[in-house]
Amino acid sequence: MKYRSAFDIIGPVMIGPSSSHTAGAARIGRVARTLFGKQPSKAEISLYGSFAKTYKGHGTDVAIVGGILDFDTFDERIPSALQLAEEAGIEVIFTVEDTVTDHPNTVRVKLTEGDREIELVGISIGGGTIEITELNSFELKLSGEHPAILVVHNDQFGVISAVTNILSKHQINIGHMEVSRKEKGKMAIMVIEVDQKIDQDVMTELEGLPNVTQIIRMVD
Amino acid sequence: MLFRNVAELVELAENKGVKIAEIMIQQEIEVTGLTRDEIIAKMDRNLTVMEQAVERGLKGVTSVTGLTGGDAVLLQKYIQSGKALSGNILLDAVSKAVATNEVNAAMGIICATPTAGSAGVVPGTLFAVKEVLKPTRMEMIEFLFTSAAFGFVVANNASISGAAGGCQAEVGSASGMAAASIVELAGGTPKQAAEAMAITLKNMLGLVCDPVAGLVEVPCVKRNAMGASNAMTAADMALAGITSRIPCDEVINAMFLIGQSMPSALRETAEGGLAATPTGRRLQEEIFGKKQ
Numbered sequence: 001m002k003y004r005s006a007f008d009i010i011g012p013v014m015i016g017p018s019s020s021h022t023a024g025a026a027r028i029g030r031v032a033r034t035l036f037g038k039q040p041s042k043a044e045i046s047l048y049g050s051f052a053k054t055y056k057g058h059g060t061d062v063a064i065v066g067g068i069l070d071f072d073t074f075d076e077r078i079p080s081a082l083q084l085a086e087e088a089g090i091e092v093i094f095t096v097e098d099t100v101t102d103h104p105n106t107v108r109v110k111l112t113e114g115d116r117e118i119e120l121v122g123i124s125i126g127g128g129t130i131e132i133t134e135l136n137s138f139e140l141k142l143s144g145e146h147p148a149i150l151v152v153h154n155d156q157f158g159v160i161s162a163v164t165n166i167l168s169k170h171q172i173n174i175g176h177m178e179v180s181r182k183e184k185g186k187m188a189i190m191v192i193e194v195d196q197k198i199d200q201d202v203m204t205e206l207e208g209l210p211n212v213t214q215i216i217r218m219v220d
Numbered sequence: 221m222l223f224r225n226v227a228e229l230v231e232l233a234e235n236k237g238v239k240i241a242e243i244m245i246q247q248e249i250e251v252t253g254l255t256r257d258e259i260i261a262k263m264d265r266n267l268t269v270m271e272q273a274v275e276r277g278l279k280g281v282t283s284v285t286g287l288t289g290g291d292a293v294l295l296q297k298y299i300q301s302g303k304a305l306s307g308n309i310l311l312d313a314v315s316k317a318v319a320t321n322e323v324n325a326a327m328g329i330i331c332a333t334p335t336a337g338s339a340g341v342v343p344g345t346l347f348a349v350k351e352v353l354k355p356t357r358m359e360m361i362e363f364l365f366t367s368a369a370f371g372f373v374v375a376n377n378a379s380i381s382g383a384a385g386g387c388q389a390e391v392g393s394a395s396g397m398a399a400a401s402i403v404e405l406a407g408g409t410p411k412q413a414a415e416a417m418a419i420t421l422k423n424m425l426g427l428v429c430d431p432v433a434g435l436v437e438v439p440c441v442k443r444n445a446m447g448a449s450n451a452m453t454a455a456d457m458a459l460a461g462i463t464s465r466i467p468c469d470e471v472i473n474a475m476f477l478i479g480q481s482m483p484s485a486l487r488e489t490a491e492g493g494l495a496a497t498p499t500g501r502r503l504q505e506e507i508f509g510k511k512q
Contacts, residue, residue: 001221001376006248007262009334009371009380009397010342010364013269016324017436019336020381021488050383053489054434056508059327079327104383104487126381126389127334195253 003129004145012128014073020105021051021058024124026078029067031132031144032109035216036118039088040111043068046095049104051124055096064107065092073128138180138189144218146175146193151206152214155181155188159211163190166205172196187213222247226373226414226468233410240400240410241362244369263361269331270320270343277319281326285507288437289326292319309348310452317344317448321441333364334371334380337387337436338394340444342367345398345451346405353405366404367397370417377469378476382429383488385479387443392424392475395447395454402455416458418468420450425471426478428486430493433504439494 003009014023033039045064047055055061059079066081069088077084085092105124110117121134132142135150142148153159160179167174173195181188198217206215222243223229233240248259278296282289295315298304304311317340324330324339333342346363355363371380374393379385399416408416424447432438464471485492494500 001224003372003375004251006244006259006365006368006372007266009368009375010263010266011331013266013329013331014336016327016330016336016339019332019334019339020383023332023336050488053491054431057431057434057490058436074329076329104484104489105381124381126379126384127375128332128336 002125003127008127008129012073014128015076015078018058019128020124020126021054021060022063022078023073023128024105024130025051025060025063025107026067026071026073027128027130027144028107028122028124028132029064029109030070030072031067031122031130031142031218032111032118032120033068033070034218035120035135035150036111036116037216038113040068040090041113042091042093042111043085044093044095044110046097046108048097048099048101048106048108051105051107052096052098061094064109068109068111135189137182140178140180140189140191142191142218143193147196147198148191148193148218149198149206150216150218151190151192151212153188153190154211154213155185156211159209160190162209163192163206163212166202166209167192167194170199170202172198172202222250223373225377226370226417226472229369229373230410230414239362239366239404240369240413241365241404244365244372260361263364264357266331267360267364269329271347273320273323273328273330274316274343274347276328277323278316281322281328283322283325283437284327285433285435285437287325287432287435287503288441289322291441292316292322309352310449312351313345313348313448313452314445315344316347317341317444318441320344321444325435325437325441333367334375334393334397335382335390337382337440338390338444338447340441341391341394341447341451342398342401344444344448345402348452349402349405355405359405363401363405366401366413370397370400374472374475378472379479385476386427386482386487387429388424388427388475389479390429391443391447392421392427395424395451396421398448398451399454399458402451403458406455406459408459412458414468415463416455418464418466418471419457419462420454421468421471421475422464422466423450423454425475428482428493429488430486430495431488431490432495432500433507434490434495435507438500438503
């Protein structure tokens with residue numbers, strides 16, 4: 001089931017004009033911002049398919065940048081997001097791509113600040129609902145609607161159980177989980193959507209685990 | 221999940237002897253873990269956003285490009301002149317649907333139902349039938365949950381995205397959702413609500429998404445007008461006892477398959493249909509200059 005809630009259908013409350021090209025785009029930008037954890041100094045945005053063809057008319061550009069500025073879908077500052085980003089010192093680069101993607105509303109967002117960098121691919125599947133399908137070249141599926149943790153780790157036995165043991169100790173229930181790796185025995189990622197809030201002490205404990213290289217928290 | 225298709229939804233409501241809205245609320249409690257009060261309050265806030273959008277649109281707005289705006293006001297004046305041919309409630313629904321979409325095109329705040337491009341139909345019909353049926357606030361909230369239930373089935377079994385399935389997936393879905401909700405608010409049975417949805421969606425099949433210059437303005441605003449009037453007519457037909465020969469779930473599946481075979485030029489790329497007409501092209505050039 002792609003849609004789970006009545007509010008996926010009656011909602012979101014948003015700035016017009018398009019739920020997929022404006023609200024969905026803003027949500028993808030905001031997930032990127034959340035995953036990055038802070039304001040970037042540079043945002044490189046590549047648009048594909050219908051996003052590429054109609055972004056000007058739908059305000060897709062301002063919406064994504066608004067999301068990167070941490071604006072919600074109904075934030076009235078969205079129409080002026082490009083100017084606000086410039087004022088905040090964020091360099092924004094848009095590229096329109098010809099490549100045909102699996103989903104017509106696809107965007108690739110790369111955020112950088114110094115050495116810090118994330119790159120993700122998001123799709124807007126209709127009515128403002130989105131999915132993140134790729135993060136730092138890992139394929140994954142993240143809705144952005146639930147608290148989640150992303151664990152970058154070495155692909156070795158025991159890491160998954162160590163992580164889930166900590167979650168279980170803190171009475172955190174896992175709603176959805178997947179593991180993805182680029183190559184056997186190399187770097188891997190766990191995406192864990194949970195039902196409860198993830199406190200900092202849980203984060204610290206996870207970060208201390210052997211073979212875990214990075215933990216990213218995604219708050220609802 | 222309590223239901224995956226319209227048949228299951230109707231059966232559940234009938235067996236429990238409750239409205240479709242109630243099944244949607246129960247499912248929401250189950251899926252989200254929120255309390256009934258929290259869920260009702262959330263929908264109440266969405267209803268308020270819809271009310272404010274209609275109010276704002278009826279005062280008159282204009283989009284940034286100037287392509288749309290002011291038609292809701294024209295229609296209200298025409299209704300008041302007493303010369304309207306097609307009935308005041310129907311035209312009121314059309315006018316309020318247009319009002320919402322004019323606000324959307326002007327980058328105002330709206331509530332997507334199920335999308336922004338089709339956000340006029342559900343509130344437009346609700347605030348029009350409100351004048352005759354005099355629902356309580358709770359009944360208006362239930363109207364939205366009924367719409368959500370039917371939209372939920374369409375979204376999961378077909379599509380609510382113009383880029384994926386054309387306008388039939390957006391205004392078509394919205395129109396079917398609204399028709400079902402009108403029937404339920406007017407006292408019709410869950411089965412009649414499903415018939416209304418089927419009749420409506422059947423008449424929206426094949427509708428393409430061809431926005432001029434890629435803007436959610438032309439023809440989107442007027443498609444919402446027709447979506448509202450289609451919903452009102454189908455609701456009355458279902459309440460009169462008329463049924464659809466093709467069951468609702470099969471109509472939804474037909475919509476999905478039609479969307480899959482629709483060429484990309486007619487799925488929100490602004491490359492076909494009205495967007496590709498000489499006037500559509502000219503407007504695009506006037507707004508964005510030659511070749512983006």
